[in-house]
Amino acid sequence: MNNRVLLKEKLQAKLKELQANSDGSPVTNLKLDKVIATEIEQLTTELESFNPNPSPLLYATSLLEGAWQLQYSTAREIRSLASLPLGLKVGKVYQVIDTANKLFFNLAKVKHSLGLLSGYVKVTASFEPTKEDLSSLPNKRLNVYFDKRYLSIEKIIGIDTPQLNPFKVVPANNPTGRIATLDITYLDETLRIGRGGDGSLFILTKSNDLPDNISSI
Numbered sequence: 001m002n003n004r005v006l007l008k009e010k011l012q013a014k015l016k017e018l019q020a021n022s023d024g025s026p027v028t029n030l031k032l033d034k035v036i037a038t039e040i041e042q043l044t045t046e047l048e049s050f051n052p053n054p055s056p057l058l059y060a061t062s063l064l065e066g067a068w069q070l071q072y073s074t075a076r077e078i079r080s081l082a083s084l085p086l087g088l089k090v091g092k093v094y095q096v097i098d099t100a101n102k103l104f105f106n107l108a109k110v111k112h113s114l115g116l117l118s119g120y121v122k123v124t125a126s127f128e129p130t131k132e133d134l135s136s137l138p139n140k141r142l143n144v145y146f147d148k149r150y151l152s153i154e155k156i157i158g159i160d161t162p163q164l165n166p167f168k169v170v171p172a173n174n175p176t177g178r179i180a181t182l183d184i185t186y187l188d189e190t191l192r193i194g195r196g197g198d199g200s201l202f203i204l205t206k207s208n209d210l211p212d213n214i215s216s217i
Contacts, residue, residue, distance in 0.1 A: 004050035008191060011043040015071045015203065024092040026070040030079040040072065044186075044193060044201065053187045055139050057129045063187050067096045068204035075200035087113045094210050102127050107210075119153040119165070123172050130181070144180040146172035 018027045018036070029037040053060035070078070070093040081090040091109035098104065103126050111118035124147045132141050149172045153164040174180060178197070186193035194202040 002050075004047065004052065007043060007047040007050065008188075011040070011047055011203075012071075012191070012205075014040060014043065019071070023089075024069070025081075025090050026078060026093050027072045028079045028082065029074045030082055041201070044203065048185045048193060051186045056184045056187045057139055057142070060187055061099045063189060064097050064184075064192075065099045067094055067207045067210045068192060069094055069207040069209075070202060070204050072203040073201060075196060075198075075202065078202075081108060084110065087116075089113050094207060095204060096210065115157075117153055117156045119151070119155075122150040122152065122166075124148050124150075125172070127182075140184045142182045142184070144182055146174050146180070148172055 014036075015027060018032075019025075029040075032040075053063065056064065073079075078093070081093070084090060088110050089112070091111060093106070093108045095104060095106050103124070105122055105124045107120050107122045109118070109120050126145050126147065127142045128145075129139075130141050130143045132139060149170050150166040151168040151170075152166040153161050155161060156164075175198075181197035182202075183195045184192065185195050190206045192202075192204045192206075194204075196202070
């Protein structure tokens with residue numbers, strides 16, 4: 001078994017261990033012991049050095065297509081989901097990519113701790129491959145443009161609420177004074193690692209469990 005496979009298995013085992021008592025919500029470094037957070041960063045950096053698709057935007061766009069579940073992130077917007085108001089708890093977080101149309105959306109499942117309601121927050125966006133310097137071809141970096149934010153309640157005390165799905169649509173926030181970027185630093189058939197322009201880390205796995213009614217862009 002080669003180093004890449006061993007590192008991938010070790011990283012995924014560590015994340016699975018950390019998620020053992022959750023309902024699939026992504027792990028963040030917000031409340032992690034610094035030693036564990038450092039271990040995850042080291043495993044991730046080592047695995048990135050064995051990236052089987054170092055030019056994903058040139059030769060591996062088909063692997064990007066479809067639904068991905070977020071397993072770990074250090075991003076501020078993901079860490080903020082750990083402190084939702086009114087007893088709400090974040091569940092699974094997905095990203096669904098349409099490579100042909102250069103579109104994607106992020107979706108976070110949300111439910112009340114007592115089961116009073118459930119729904120999701122969805123952010124739509126577009127992207128374009130970008131050159132990392134003037135002489136290079138588009139390789140692994142994307143410019144990201146966020147579009148709209150949808151707030152939806154799917155059920156209240158177990159009763160479907162289509163009139164609240166969504167109940168609010170507002171413009172999504174983009175960074176002030178800069179374009180949001182994402183470097184795809186590792187990609188294979190089941191695992192993707194990305195680094196945001198602000199240094200944030202995203203680790204995702206390919207998913208087949210996103211409900212059909214919210215799987216389209």
